[in-house]
Amino acid sequence: xxxxxxxxxxxxxxxxxxxxxxxxxxxxxxxxxxxxxxxxxxxxxxxxxxxxxxxxxxxxxxxxxxxxxxxxxxxxxxxxxxxxxxxxxxxxxxxxxxxxxxxxxxxxxxxxxxxxxxxxxxxxxxxxxxxxxxxxxxxxxxxxxxxxxxxxxxxxxxxxxxxxxxxxxxxxxxxxxxxxxxxxxxxxxxxxxxxxxxxxxxxxxxxxxxxxxxxxxxxxxxxxxxxxxxxxxxxxxxxxxxxxxxxxxxxxxxxxxxxxxxxxxxxxxxxxxxxxxxxxxxxxxxxxxxxxxxxxxxxxxxxxxxxx
Ligand SMILES: Nc1ncnc2c1ncn2[C@@H]1O[C@H](COP(=O)(O)OP(=O)(O)OP(=O)(O)O)[C@@H](O)[C@H]1O
Ligand SMILES: [Mg+2]
Numbered sequence: 600x601x602x603x604x605x606x607x608x609x610x611x612x613x614x615x616x617x618x619x620x621x622x623x624x625x626x627x628x629x630x631x632x633x634x635x636x637x638x639x640x641x642x643x644x645x646x647x648x649x650x651x652x653x654x655x656x657x658x659x660x661x662x663x664x665x666x667x668x669x670x671x672x673x674x675x676x677x678x679x680x681x682x683x684x685x686x687x688x689x690x691x692x693x694x695x696x697x698x699x700x701x702x703x704x705x706x707x708x709x710x711x712x713x714x715x716x717x718x719x720x721x722x723x724x725x726x727x728x729x730x731x732x733x734x735x736x737x738x739x740x741x742x743x744x745x746x747x748x749x750x751x752x753x754x755x756x757x758x759x760x761x762x763x764x765x766x767x768x769x770x771x772x773x774x775x776x777x778x779x780x781x782x783x784x785x786x787x788x789x790x791x792x793x794x795x796x797x798x799x800x801x802x803x804x805x806x807x808x809x810x811x812x813x814x815x816x817x818x819x820x821x822x823x824x825x826x827x828x829x830x831x832x833x834x835x836x837x838x839x840x841x842x843x844x845x846x847x848x849x850x851x852x853x854x855x856x857x858x859x860x861x862x863x864x865x866x867x868x869x870x871x872x873x874x875x876x877x878x879x880x881x882x883x884x885x886x887x888x889x890x891x892x893x894x895x896x897x898x899x900x901x902x903x904x905x906x907x
């Protein structure tokens with residue numbers, strides 16, 4: 600790097616300068632140029648996932664623009680930003696859920712475990728086992744609590760159950776019992792449901808259903824859990840249970856969570872990525888830095904509630 604560039608860079612990263620150059624539109628949103636340095640958050644060690652120049656289009660709409668972002672393992676990464684800025688679109692890129700949307704076209708790459716998940720021949724069933732997803736609305740299957748958890752492992756042949764297995768003397772009820780208990784404990788639901796494992800899951804409360812969905816996602820032994828506003832349909836008590844659970848899960852799993860709730864992002868996440876209108880990643884850094892001293896004026900305006 601020559602000296603001229605270095606001088607220029609040290610000037611452009613000066614925050615006073617940023618504030619001076621930012622002007623305000625009539626809608627109250629600052630106009631500023633996003634700087635690459637604001638999103639260049641390098642994680643310590645090897646990132647578990649790494650998106651590179653990700654672009655997503657729905658037909659002609661360019662929903663996500665040039666996203667490059669590394670996700671550190673065993674921690675909570677929050678994605679925040681106003682409605683329509685591309686948070687769910689980005690989250691879905693991480694386990695190729697956008698493949699299910701006909702109009703969606705994804706360009707760029709996402710590396711997971713040293714492989715680009717967008718390369719031809721990727722085993723999507725395996726990918727989604729390792730990178731699980733929990734949605735905004737709890738969506739248990741209309742089956743028993745036990746069947747919800749055991750569904751994936753039975754389907755993947757990891758647990759033998761049923762008439763044929765019994766006839767062949769290969770019924771693995773004990774193994775299933777263990778799995779069901781482990782997942783329900785991990786999802787902090789065991790004590791509430793241990794006496795009603797064969798009851799229909801739809802009889803659970805919303806907050807319990809959401810914890811069941813988390814337990815179900817854990818049953819396939821994922822490494823990463825993607826959660827799209829997992830608590831937004833829940834009351835404050837159920838929400839706080841989910842928040843505690845997310846923090847606990849991050850000891851063993853990597854959690855990427857979309858939330859509209861700023862306090863929630865600040866409380867539970869280690870790093871925060873701020874997406875703003877137009878599908879742009881504007882700033883990505885330690886959560887404390889984002890909430891206490893963001894580089895971008897627009898991020899500060901968004902966090903302090905001036906728009907969005
Ligand atoms: N299935 C789809 N078909 C067409 N356009 C879509 C589709 N899903 C999302 N979009 C568009 O892509 C953009 C980003 O949407 P996305 O759902 O990712 O935003 P979001 O940040 O998750 O918003 P919200 O906070 O409201 O959930 C929006 O303009 C949206 O209208
Ligand atoms: Mg969304």
